[in-house]
Amino acid sequence: MPSTLKDLGEFRLIDQLAKTVRMRPGVINGIGDDAAVLDIGHKDFLLLTTDMLVEGVHFLRNDPAIAIGHKAMACNLSDIAAMGGLPLFAVVSLGLVPALSVKFVQDLYKGMNRLAKRFHVAIVGGDTNRAQKVVINVGLLGKVEKNRVVTRSGAQKGDWIFLTGPLGRSLPSGRHLRFFPRVKEARFLVDHFQPNAMIDISDGLIADLGHILNKSGVGATLWEKFIPRTKGSSLSNAFYDGEDFELIFTLPEQKAKRLLARGPRRTMHFYPIGRIEGRPRQIFLFDRRGRKQSIDLKGFQHF
Numbered sequence: 001m002p003s004t005l006k007d008l009g010e011f012r013l014i015d016q017l018a019k020t021v022r023m024r025p026g027v028i029n030g031i032g033d034d035a036a037v038l039d040i041g042h043k044d045f046l047l048l049t050t051d052m053l054v055e056g057v058h059f060l061r062n063d064p065a066i067a068i069g070h071k072a073m074a075c076n077l078s079d080i081a082a083m084g085g086l087p088l089f090a091v092v093s094l095g096l097v098p099a100l101s102v103k104f105v106q107d108l109y110k111g112m113n114r115l116a117k118r119f120h121v122a123i124v125g126g127d128t129n130r131a132q133k134v135v136i137n138v139g140l141l142g143k144v145e146k147n148r149v150v151t152r153s154g155a156q157k158g159d160w161i162f163l164t165g166p167l168g169r170s171l172p173s174g175r176h177l178r179f180f181p182r183v184k185e186a187r188f189l190v191d192h193f194q195p196n197a198m199i200d201i202s203d204g205l206i207a208d209l210g211h212i213l214n215k216s217g218v219g220a221t222l223w224e225k226f227i228p229r230t231k232g233s234s235l236s237n238a239f240y241d242g243e244d245f246e247l248i249f250t251l252p253e254q255k256a257k258r259l260l261a262r263g264p265r266r267t268m269h270f271y272p273i274g275r276i277e278g279r280p281r282q283i284f285l286f287d288r289r290g291r292k293q294s295i296d297l298k299g300f301q302h303f
Contacts, residue, residue: 032215033151034082034199035142045149047142049079055133059177065104067177068136069111075202076140077119077181078245082200083151084190085144087121087183092138095131108136119183148190150249155197155216159276160256165246165269167205168233175230176243185268186247193259198249204242206283210297212248219282222274222295239295250276 002008008016015032023030028045029037035049053075055061059068073090080087092112096105109123116123121140164185170176182200189195197216201208205227213219229238251259259270277284283295 028149029151033153034079035085037083037144037149037151039146043146044143045085045146047080047083047085047144047149048139049076049142050137050139051075051079052135052137054135061134063177065107066111066114067174068134069108069113070115071111071177071179072108072136072138073112073115073121074179074181074245076138077115077121077183078179078200078202078247080140080142081181081183081186082198082247083142083144084148084186084195084198085142086187087119087140087142089141090116090121090123090138092123092126092136094126094128094137095133095135096128097131097134100134112138119181144190148194150186150190150195150198151215152197152199152212153215154195155212155218155250155276156252157218157276157278158253159196159250160253160272161209161220161222161274161276162249162251162256162259163205163228163246163271163273164249165244165271166228166230166233166238167201167244167246168229168237168241170230170241170243170245173230176245179245181245182247185270188268189249193251193255195249195251198247201244201246201248202242204240205244205248206239206295206297207242209248209283210281212250213281213283213297216276217280219277219279219284220274221277221284221286221292224285224287226271227273228271 021031026039028039035047038046038048040046053059053072077087164182197212199208199212209220224235227238256272283297285293285295
């Protein structure tokens with residue numbers, strides 16, 4: 001039995017904690033997805049998500065505070081997008097170092113408010129406290145039609161795997177502070193194609209695709225030549241860097257062909273990168289020479 005968090009790992013810790021919490025009627029989907037799915041007797045499901053950003057892990061003190069605020073809100077918007085939903089209301093809790101300038105905190109809120117306004121989100125409360133490092137925690141409430149919610153657990157053998165954008169080098173390029181959450185793309189997909197499974201990429205393509213495979217009990221084959229990468233990114237960067245916040249989703253073959261037949265749209269792009277296979281929880285890659293190799297299910301972990 002592991003005795004430290006480092007030995008246990010982030011995802012095994014989450015699995016253990018999930019077994020200790022009490023469920024109640026109305027919880028359609030709890031711990032283990034991008035957002036909780038809650039039924040309160042309305043025509044839509046409620047979506048509830050939260051993300052914590054910690055100085056030195058997700059941003060640096062000398063990063064622009066407006067950009068840090070943007071990221072804090074965008075991470076949560078990306079989670080709502082991954083469920084096929086629309087964001088509604090946010091609360092913001094801050095752990096603040098007393099020596100911080102007032103302008104830094106004002107700029108944090110400026111970054112959050114700018115992005116919240118773009119998605120018609122109202123910040124309705126929160127908390128502040130003293131801390132040794134800057135900590136920003138945003139909780140976001142959203143909604144999704146009951147027949148359109150998408151989880152990690154629905155991928156089926158034969159599905160095509162898609163990405164919404166290129167991957168790699170998000171941190172060194174600074175893109176992790178200015179990415180735009182794919183809410184529009186997600187809503188287009190649930191309106192017209194209803195994906196079987198979807199997740200956003202925070203821990204890396206392989207790790208987050210692995211979450212879909214684990215929840216769905218399937219495997220995957222990827223095609224190296226079709227995996228889009230940002231300028232200067234290697235295949236390893238695309239696989240493991242994380243903080244890209246693009247969406248991975250799966251579609252049955254006929255829907256996938258119909259999506260591709262529409263061609264690229266001016267503001268939305270969808271890249272087919274592989275297929276869902278029957279061999280559980282394994283990822284294989286066909287490289288540019290057509291050679292097949294097994295890929296380790298790994299990515300960023302906090303412990």
